Amino acid sequence: MYIKTENEKFKGNKGKNMKNLKLFSSILVVFALLALGGDQLYAQAGKISGKVLDSSNSEPLPGANVTVVGTSYGAAASMEGDFYILNIPPGTYDLRAQFMGYDAMMVKQITVNVNRTTEVDFRLKPAVIEGQEVVVEASKVVQKKDQTSSIRNVGSETMNILPVESVGSVVNLQAGVVAGHFRGGRFNEVNYLIDGMQVTDALSSSGQSVSLQADAVEEVEVIKGTFNAEYGRAMSGIVNAISKSGSNAFHGAASALLGNYLTTHDDIYIGVRPEEITRRQDYKFQLSGPVFRDKLYFFIDFRHEDNKDVYNAVRYFLPDDISFYNTDDVNRWYSQRSGDSSYVASGWGVGTDVTAKLTLNATKNLKMQGLYIYNTGEGQGYSHYNKYKPDGRSIGKGNTHMFALTVNHMLSSSFFYEAKAKYSDGYGSSYVYSNPLDPRYISDRFDSGTGPGFAFGGMDRNYNIRNTYE
Numbered sequence: 001m002y003i004k005t006e007n008e009k010f011k012g013n014k015g016k017n018m019k020n021l022k023l024f025s026s027i028l029v030v031f032a033l034l035a036l037g038g039d040q041l042y043a044q045a046g047k048i049s050g051k052v053l054d055s056s057n058s059e060p061l062p063g064a065n066v067t068v069v070g071t072s073y074g075a076a077a078s079m080e081g082d083f084y085i086l087n088i089p090p091g092t093y094d095l096r097a098q099f100m101g102y103d104a105m106m107v108k109q110i111t112v113n114v115n116r117t118t119e120v121d122f123r124l125k126p127a128v129i130e131g132q133e134v135v136v137e138a139s140k141v142v143q144k145k146d147q148t149s150s151i152r153n154v155g156s157e158t159m160n161i162l163p164v165e166s167v168g169s170v171v172n173l174q175a176g177v178v179a180g181h182f183r184g185g186r187f188n189e190v191n192y193l194i195d196g197m198q199v200t201d202a203l204s205s206s207g208q209s210v211s212l213q214a215d216a217v218e219e220v221e222v223i224k225g226t227f228n229a230e231y232g233r234a235m236s237g238i239v240n241a242i243s244k245s246g247s248n249a250f251h252g253a254a255s256a257l258l259g260n261y262l263t264t265h266d267d268i269y270i271g272v273r274p275e276e277i278t279r280r281q282d283y284k285f286q287l288s289g290p291v292f293r294d295k296l297y298f299f300i301d302f303r304h305e306d307n308k309d310v311y312n313a314v315r316y317f318l319p320d321d322i323s324f325y326n327t328d329d330v331n332r333w334y335s336q337r338s339g340d341s342s343y344v345a346s347g348w349g350v351g352t353d354v355t356a357k358l359t360l361n362a363t364k365n366l367k368m369q370g371l372y373i374y375n376t377g378e379g380q381g382y383s384h385y386n387k388y389k390p391d392g393r394s395i396g397k398g399n400t401h402m403f404a405l406t407v408n409h410m411l412s413s414s415f416f417y418e419a420k421a422k423y424s425d426g427y428g429s430s431y432v433y434s435n436p437l438d439p440r441y442i443s444d445r446f447d448s449g450t451g452p453g454f455a456f457g458g459m460d461r462n463y464n465i466r467n468t469y470e
Contacts, residue, residue, distance in 0.1 A: 044196045044242050044418075045408070046112040048120055052077040055123035064099040064124070072364055075413055087408060087416045090114045090242055092157065095327050097122040100352035113153040114196075114221050150176070150224040156244065159214055166214055168239050176224050177237070183224060185236030193240040195371060197404055197422050203468055209426050210373050210402045215253075215286055216301035216355040218244045243371060245359045246297030250289035254451035257282040261310045262341070271312035271343030281306040281346075291358075299357040309347030311382050315339040319392035321440055323456035326445050335456060344390040349379030365410035373402040385455055392432060392442075400426040426468045430463040436463045 015386040039188045052064035067074035068085065073094070075083045092111055098104045102124035112118050152174050154162075164170050168180065176183050182190055188206035192199050201209045206292035272279075281304075286297040316339045317323070323335040354374040361367055376399035386393055403470025406421035411417070433440055447458035 003414070014363075033462055037135055044114055044240075044406075045087045045089055046114055047086050048088060048093075048095065048110065048112060049082070049117055050120040050122065051081045052083060052099065052122045052124065053081055055125050060122075061099045061102070061124060064097055064102075064122070066095065066097045066122070069096055075470070082298045084414075086414070087410055088112050090153075090155065091243065092155070094119055099123060099124055101126060103127045111155065113155075114219055114240065116151075116153065119247065146213060152224075154220045154221045154222070156218050158218065159220070164214060166240070167212060167217060167220055169221055170214065170220050171239055174222050177222070182237030189236035191238050193238070194219070194373070194402075195243055195369075195404065196240060196418075196419075197420055199402070201468075202470055203466060209468065209470070210375055210400045211298040211353075212241050212243055212355060212373065213301060213303050213353050215284065215303070216244055216299075220243045241311045243355060243357055244288065244299050244301070245357055245369070246288040246290065246299045248293055248297075252283070252289075252425060254286070255282075255284045263310075267273075267415050268314070270314065272310060279308045280307075295361055297359040299355070299359075301355040302353070304352045306350045307348065308345035309382055311346045311348040312343040313383075313387050313390035315342045315344055315388075315390055317389040317456045319389070319457060319459045320446055321457040322446060323387075339389075346387065346390060347382035349377060351375070351377030351379075367408045369404075369406040369408075371402070371404040373400075375400045385453070387454055389455045389457065392461040394430045394432050394462055396427040396428075396430045398426070402423060422470070424468075424470045426466075428464075428466045430462060430464045432460055 048068070050066075052061045052066065053059065054061060058080065060077065061203045062077055062079045062081065064077040064081070064083070065074065066077065066083045066085065068088065071088075073085050073088055077083045090112055090151070092109055094106055094108045095110050096104060096106045105122050105124055106119055107122070110118060110120060154170050154174075159170055162170065164173070168265045171177055172179065180187055180190070186206075188204070190200075190206070194210070194212060199208050199210050219242045221225065221238070221240040221242070223240075225237070225239045258277045259282075260274065261269065261272050261279065262274060263272060266272075283302075283304045285302040286300065288297070290297050316337055318338045319368070321338050322338040325333050325335075327333070352374075353376075354372075356372045358370045359367065378395055378397040380393055380395055383393065402422060402424040404420065407419045409417055409419075411412050441461065442459050444458075444461075447455075
């Protein structure tokens with residue numbers, strides 16, 4: 001377990017810094033108790049900073065009030081006109097600045113990215129009487145002065161318009177990433193995070209032990225090199241997916257997709273019937289909103305997929321059939337064919353993914369989040385060797401549960417900490433029958449791969465089971 005802290009210092013804040021110093025001893029106690037736990041964990045919030053100035057003479061406006069519209073986040077400008085707002089969840093916001101004797105000003109559509117600082121400056125116009133609020137649109141391209149590495153942040157709004165169905169597809173669209181390889185590196189040189197918590201597979205040290213659906217992601221942060229000191233366990237890249245949260249407004253979506261493959265090449269894609277619209281099935285459901293307004297929010301995302309490959313196998317042979325072609329004498333060739341000649345999808349997969357999240361605003365400065373992720377699936381890959389004997393192949397299965405708790409505490413306008421804990425357990429297997437001594441396993445003598453290069457009998461005998469706990 002790990003605690004992420006952030007402290008900002010500006011001139012004139014000595015009094016606040018002394019107050020924070022008094023709190024430091026108590027924070028050390030918390031850190032000592034929690035930081036011994038384990039994995040490196042990273043913050044999942046961003047920051048807004050800038051200046052509030054007089055538009056006529058560029059003089060600072062100390063005490064000017066800056067607020068994030070529709071939230072409780074805000075700050076007052078310092079004597080030099082500087083302001084900063086910490087601990088803002090990633091997303092798009094409107095920012096308003098107000099000062100007595102000046103027209104209020106609002107900057108709309110400000111994008112806040114995880115672990116980044118968004119710079120916004122205000123120049124307020126003097127007004128003898130209360131004037132109309134000035135509204136401007138934030139620039140889409142913002143110079144990030146604190147960025148020291150090659151980073152790309154992709155928000156949910158951008159993902160909605162991209163032709164992607166997974167977080168992996170979003171990552172592969174980034175420059176320098178090819179099929180999961182960052183800058184030519186290996187798969188096991190990439191570190192994967194969810195809400196700043198490690199989810200890289202502990203057994204293989206590559207890939208993810210648990211994953212989020214793209215619809216459940218608020219933002220994806222992709223770092224492609226020259227990592228800051230806070231990151232570890234990576235040589236080529238970092239992928240950090242931030243999960244969505246509920247809010248005071250109810251949001252919901254549901255969809256169902258049925259599909260099939262259409263082709264005129266029946267000789268290649270045998271057995272594909274145009275009327276088989278259930279060959280590809282995809283069901284999605286998402287709901288979020290308040291349980292208690294301003295206090296407790298929920299978010300639920302569900303997806304179930306049942307997909308069959310475009311390639312069919314033909315059940316000419318069964319696993320206990322015997323064929324012999326291992327001779328040039330055609331009179332000695334022998335083939336036992338007991339199958340029903342039916343078409344069977346050679347590659348297929350069935351999977352279900354669930355994400356659930358509760359967000360509690362215990363106080364104005366204390367927020368707690370509970371996250372649960374469940375992934376399960378099973379399937380088989382395409383096998384050309386088993387084109388005429390689709391039975392007797394091993395089936396890959398897997399499921400993972402992840403529970404996570406995050407506590408975010410703002411001790412002052414310039415200091416906060418985050419404490420996180422997670423537990424996950426995973427199961428994976430590959431076999432034909434769950435019992436390795438099952439009498440339905442047949443002898444090796446039924447294996448027949450001679451002749452035309454296809455299997456005419458036999459059965460997979462690999463048996464693998466793995467359990468992981470983190």
